[in-house]
Amino acid sequence: MRIQKSFKGASPFGVLYLVPTPIGNLEDITYRAVRLLSEVDFVASEDTRNTGKLLNHFEIKKQQIILHEHNFKEKVPEIVSLLKEGKNIAQVSDAGMPSISDPGHELVLACIEEEIRVVSIPGPTAGLTALIASGLDAKEFTFYGFLPRKKGQLLAWFEEHLSDSETQIFYESPHRVKTLFEAATEVYGAERRGVLCRELTKIYEEYTRGTLAELADYLAENEIKGECCVLIEGAQEQTVDLDLNDDEITAAVEKYIQSGMKPNAAIKEVAKQLGKSKQEVYAVFHGLDLPSV
Numbered sequence: 211m212r213i214q215k216s217f218k219g220a221s222p223f224g225v226l227y228l229v230p231t232p233i234g235n236l237e238d239i240t241y242r243a244v245r246l247l248s249e250v251d252f253v254a255s256e257d258t259r260n261t262g263k264l265l266n267h268f269e270i271k272k273q274q275i276i277l278h279e280h281n282f283k284e285k286v287p288e289i290v291s292l293l294k295e296g297k298n299i300a301q302v303s304d305a306g307m308p309s310i311s312d313p314g315h316e317l318v319l320a321c322i323e324e325e326i327r328v329v330s331i332p333g334p335t336a337g338l339t340a341l342i343a344s345g346l347d348a349k350e351f352t353f354y355g356f357l358p359r360k361k362g363q364l365l366a367w368f369e370e371h372l373s374d375s376e377t378q379i380f381y382e383s384p385h386r387v388k389t390l391f392e393a394a395t396e397v398y399g400a401e402r403r404g405v406l407c408r409e410l411t412k413i414y415e416e417y418t419r420g421t422l423a424e425l426a427d428y429l430a431e432n433e434i435k436g437e438c439c440v441l442i443e444g445a446q447e448q449t450v451d452l453d454l455n456d457d458e459i460t461a462a463v464e465k466y467i468q469s470g471m472k473p474n475a476a477i478k479e480v481a482k483q484l485g486k487s488k489q490e491v492y493a494v495f496h497g498l499d500l501p502s503v
Contacts, residue, residue, distance in 0.1 A: 212322075216329050223326045224251070224298040226289075228314065230333025231264055233305045233437075234411035238334045244268050246331065251297040254289055256313055260304045277301065282316045289317060293326045305437075307335045311355040311381055337379045340407040340439040345419060347444065350376035357382070361389060368397035372479060375444040382438045384408075388429040394442055395422040400470025403443045409436040423470060456494045459484070463495045 216225075227246050232238040247253060248270050254277040255261035265272055277285045293299060301308050301317060308314035321328050337353045357380055358364050371378065382390050387406065394404065400423035408416045414436065418425065422442070459480065466476035473495075481491040492498070 212325065214325075214327055216327055221327060222294075222296065223324075224293040224296050225327045225329055226293060226317065226321045227298065227300045228308045228318070228328065228330045229300045229302050230307045230331060230335065231261070231302050231305055232411070233334045233336050233339065234409065234415075236264070236267055238411060239264075239268075240331070240333055243331055243333060244270070247272065247300055247302075249298070250300040252289075252292065252299045254285075254299055254301040254317070256303045261302055264302075275299075277317065278313050282313060286317050286320050290320050290324055290326065293321065294324065305334075305336075307333065310335055310337070310353075334411070336381070336407075336410050336437070336439050339410055340405070340417075340441060341377065341379060343417065344377075344405040344407070344441045346377045346403065346405060346441050348377070350444070351379055352376050353379045355381055357390065359386065361393060364389065364393040365397060368394055369475065369478065372397060372475060373445050373482065375446075377444055378442045380440040380442075382440050384434045384436060384438055387434065387438050387440060388426070390440060391422060391426040391429055395426045395470070396472050397475045398422060398442065398445075398471065399466070399475070402445075402470070405441040406434075407439040407441070408434060410439065412436070421470075459491060459494045463491065 227250060229243050229246055231243070247265065247268070250272070252275050253261060253265070253272045254275045256278050258274045258276055261274060275285065275289060277289065289299060301314055303312035303314065306312070309318065318328055341348050341351060352374070357367055380390070391404065394402075400421060402422050404420065404422045404425050406418040406425055408414070408418070418428065420428070462480045463473070463476045466479055467473055471479070477491050477495055478488050481488045484491065
């Protein structure tokens with residue numbers, strides 16, 4: 211066990227500051243972030259061009275060290291060495307919080323291992339910014355970042371999380387968001403609510419709220435641009451009587467299907483609640499005899 215005293219006590223090492231940057235509107239940067247970017251010895255950035263624009267806007271002249279997912283194995287030891295020499299370094303991503311679907315985590319782990327202080331600065335993050343204006347439950351939520359790109363893997367992911375009760379938050383490319391809503395509709399059902407947030411904090415900021423089916427239909431007919439954040443409400447609590455006959459099991463499955471859920475997903479959900487295998491419920495629903503063993 212280790213205890214880090216971020217601001218009390220002496221240390222021969224420098225400090226790694228994790229500094230969030232605006233996700234669109236430059237006015238969202240904090241006074242503290244600007245001060246730290248001005249005071250540190252180096253800025254570790256994901257893209258020197260993007261960070262350069264930010265630094266220039268606030269008239270900050272600072273040497274940058276490129277740190278991204280393709281070079282962290284070489285750069286992390288270099289940055290750790292500078293910190294151990296007593297240099298202070300601010301680590302930033304192109305937008306929002308470092309390490310949240312962006313580089314930074316490996317550097318944090320390396321600094322913790324070397325007992326170098328790691329100080330996180332509060333600031334903008336797209337997922338929470340979208341959540342509190344989404345209209346979905348903000349008390350319980352899970353951030354997942356980017357989901358699998360292949361349709362089959364995407365469907366499997368939603369199947370696995372079918373019964374999760376908390377609001378789900380994702381980042382997605384505008385080119386793939388249509389596929390995401392199609393897959394979510396197929397597994398979660400047409401009536402579950404979702405929100406598509408686009409271009410947060412920018413002039414074209416947009417919230418599109420509706421059912422999963424409505425959002426999938428909208429995206430089938432409209433091309434969108436810009437950074438996207440997707441939110442989907444959690445599963446509403448529905449219980450199935452554990453002592454059901456075949457007719458009642460069939461009715462339970464049909465109830466889920468009528469809510470917009472695909473048959474296989476409905477069968478899986480009823481089987482899970484009954485503690486039965488999916489094959490058993492499938493056989494009952496389709497009037498099949500289970501093979502004898």
